[in-house]
Amino acid sequence: MAMNRIQFQAGLSLPAFLAQFGTDEQCADALEVSRWPQGFCCPGCGNANYYLLKAGKHKNFQCKYCRLQTSLIAGTLFQSTHLALSIWFLAIYLISQAKTGLSALDLKRQLGVSYPTVWLIQQKLMQAMIERDAQYTLRGVVQADDA
Numbered sequence: 001m002a003m004n005r006i007q008f009q010a011g012l013s014l015p016a017f018l019a020q021f022g023t024d025e026q027c028a029d030a031l032e033v034s035r036w037p038q039g040f041c042c043p044g045c046g047n048a049n050y051y052l053l054k055a056g057k058h059k060n061f062q063c064k065y066c067r068l069q070t071s072l073i074a075g076t077l078f079q080s081t082h083l084a085l086s087i088w089f090l091a092i093y094l095i096s097q098a099k100t101g102l103s104a105l106d107l108k109r110q111l112g113v114s115y116p117t118v119w120l121i122q123q124k125l126m127q128a129m130i131e132r133d134a135q136y137t138l139r140g141v142v143q144a145d146d147a
Contacts, residue, residue, distance in 0.1 A: 017093050027085035028058065032072060043075070044068035077124045087111055091121045 012020075021027050032040075040050050042063035049064040059072045073079050078088055094110055095102050108118040 021089045022086060024084050024086050027089045028072060031085065042066060042068055043070055077128050083117065087113065092125060095125060
């Protein structure tokens with residue numbers, strides 16, 4: 001019987017996760033690289049030149065060409081959040097590591113936030129996963145485990 005390579009992936013330990021994403025600044029840097037791998041690109045005109053504005057908790061970029069202002073979290077599932085990015089990233093980590101699912105109550109305890117907040121986090125993350133999965137069509141031989 002062949003070993004399931006997916007099931008035995010190394011993954012990321014909690015200490016390694018916290019070392020990489022333990023602060024809001026680390027999470028903001030990771031989000032910026034994820035959104036703009038080649039550097040900021042204006043969503044309005046595509047120009048790469050910008051002014052960096054500091055208004056509020058998150059970076060704001062203003063295009064030097066068209067003057068459009070864009071927040072780091074605008075257009076993401078973090079848009080309009082008052083919650084620290086490090087809490088969001090930890091929620092994503094915890095949910096993604098729980099093979100059998102993670103209840104809102106358990107996630108509330110682990111994150112130290114209110115139940116309505118954690119419920120909203122779960123709803124937004126599930127919607128993002130649904131939208132991402134809708135882009136793919138399975139083809140060929142598809143294997144599924146007992147979950």
